[in-house]
Amino acid sequence: MNEALKMQISAFVDGELPENESELLLRRLSQDAVMRQQVAEYLAIGRLIRRDQEVPGMDSLRGQIAAALGQETVEEEVEQQVAGSVLMTPASGIAVAATVAAIALVGLSQLGGPTIDGLPDNAVAIDLAPAYTEPTAEQVLANSPTERLLELGRRHDNSSASNGILSRTVAFELREGRLVEIEPDPHLVSGDDRSTETESDQDNVTSSE
Amino acid sequence: MANESTDAQLVRRVQKGEKGAFDLLVLKYQHKIVNLVMRYVRDPDLALDITQEAFLKAYRALPRFRGDSAFYTWLYRIAVNTAKNHLAAVRRRPMDIELDLQDPEQYDLHAKLKETDTPEGVTMSQELHATVEKAIDALPEDLRTAIILRELDGMSYEEIAQTMDCPVGTVRSRIFRARDAIGKKIGNLLD
Numbered sequence: 001m002n003e004a005l006k007m008q009i010s011a012f013v014d015g016e017l018p019e020n021e022s023e024l025l026l027r028r029l030s031q032d033a034v035m036r037q038q039v040a041e042y043l044a045i046g047r048l049i050r051r052d053q054e055v056p057g058m059d060s061l062r063g064q065i066a067a068a069l070g071q072e073t074v075e076e077e078v079e080q081q082v083a084g085s086v087l088m089t090p091a092s093g094i095a096v097a098a099t100v101a102a103i104a105l106v107g108l109s110q111l112g113g114p115t116i117d118g119l120p121d122n123a124v125a126i127d128l129a130p131a132y133t134e135p136t137a138e139q140v141l142a143n144s145p146t147e148r149l150l151e152l153g154r155r156h157d158n159s160s161a162s163n164g165i166l167s168r169t170v171a172f173e174l175r176e177g178r179l180v181e182i183e184p185d186p187h188l189v190s191g192d193d194r195s196t197e198t199e200s201d202q203d204n205v206t207s208s209e
Numbered sequence: 210m211a212n213e214s215t216d217a218q219l220v221r222r223v224q225k226g227e228k229g230a231f232d233l234l235v236l237k238y239q240h241k242i243v244n245l246v247m248r249y250v251r252d253p254d255l256a257l258d259i260t261q262e263a264f265l266k267a268y269r270a271l272p273r274f275r276g277d278s279a280f281y282t283w284l285y286r287i288a289v290n291t292a293k294n295h296l297a298a299v300r301r302r303p304m305d306i307e308l309d310l311q312d313p314e315q316y317d318l319h320a321k322l323k324e325t326d327t328p329e330g331v332t333m334s335q336e337l338h339a340t341v342e343k344a345i346d347a348l349p350e351d352l353r354t355a356i357i358l359r360e361l362d363g364m365s366y367e368e369i370a371q372t373m374d375c376p377v378g379t380v381r382s383r384i385f386r387a388r389d390a391i392g393k394k395i396g397n398l399l400d
Contacts, residue, residue: 003385003389006385006389007381007382007385010381010384010385010388011366011381011384011385012215014359014366014384015215016365016366016381017215019214022214022215022218023218026215026218026219026222026230026233027222029229029230029233030219030222030227030229030230030233031227031229032229033229033232036229036232036233036236039233039236040236041392041396042388042392043236043237045341045360045388045391045392045395046360047240048337048338048341048395049341049345049356049357049360049361049391050360050361051338052240054334055240055243055244055247055253055256055257056253057253057254057257058239058240058243058257060257061235061239061243061257061260061261062232062235062236062239064261065232065235065261065264065265066228066232066235068261068265069228069231069265069268136286
């Protein structure tokens with residue numbers, strides 16, 4: 001690694017790298033473990049100079065996180081999340097102990113075209129258009145299929161697709177062999193609202209950051 | 210390290226599949242998060258486990274992160290909630306005598322770390338600090354001044370340039386050369 005590159009890394013560690021150099025360096029850092037190790041060294045030097053208190057075992061944390069992520073890429077995670085949002089109903093004849101919900105996408109053309117009604121008895125709910133919504137910390141920790149389903153219903157309600165077709169997501173529940181429409185819970189707090197509440201909680205946390 | 214826009218760039222890279230970008234975020238924030246978690250749990254090993262769990266949760270949720278808040282703000286909340294969830298789980302185990310219910314405000318991080326230091330760890334730490342001090346003392350005055358203003362006073366390059374009456378580019382070079390010289394002296398000890 002040449003000195004010019006190390007100097008860039010040094011400036012990057014201080015947050016002093018100009019924007020025109022930042023993008024390229026970040027790309028290289030993301031792909032080069034040796035360069036990242038240089039970042040780690042400069043950070044360690046700073047901590048030693050400041051005499052920051054070190055937690056025993058800290059050195060192995062980064063490696064443990066990397067090992068835990070070793071078999072998992074972000075694309076694979078997205079695939080898992082899409083697969084996880086697909087809900088399958090049990091076969092007919094089996095008593096339903098838990099609530100089974102199905103989501104059908106009903107499209108209505110602005111010109112009064114035909115509706116799209118493809119809801120079989122063993123309906124499958126698919127997260128057709130996972131919007132990029134910043135999950136709150138509570139949502140990250142909850143990771144419940146029912147909550148994800150209701151969140152999907154809330155996000156896609158009365159939305160208009162880019163092709164001009166108005167769409168509405170309808171949720172159904174299987175009760176005594178019949179599909180009954182259910183309404184999303186209107187009292188569900190949005191992600192943004194919860195972020196605001198959490199930020200005010202954060203203000204109360206003593207921080208030496 | 211880098212500012213919020215750099216974090217945003219790194220997050221975008223992680224979302225594209227570059228795990229190395231997440232490694233950089235871990236590098237940047239792991240110490241802050243561990244220190245934060247240790248306000249809730251006294252055991253350093255447990256704090257490291259909770260920190261690891263928080264980072265893994267953040268990684269899995271990153272595909273849905275849109276940047277409405279700063280990455281560190283978001284990570285901070287995940288870490289706090291992960292630590293609190295652990296405490297709540299501990300409280301539900303009445304027979305568990307290792308309850309981490311200590312009031313964070315009364316918790317002395319330094320005292321706890323001293324309790325868990327091993328003799329070997331203390332020796333290594335002392336040796337490292339002594340070596341760094343010698344290395345700084347051996348620097349030319351302009352390099353020593355630059356690195357101290359940066360690391361101990363937290364000055365920006367612009368502020369250091371005004372203090373030392375030199376261009377920002379010279380500050381950048383001096384700080385790098387100081388780090389390079391110190392790094393050569395302690396390289397083996399850091400491995």
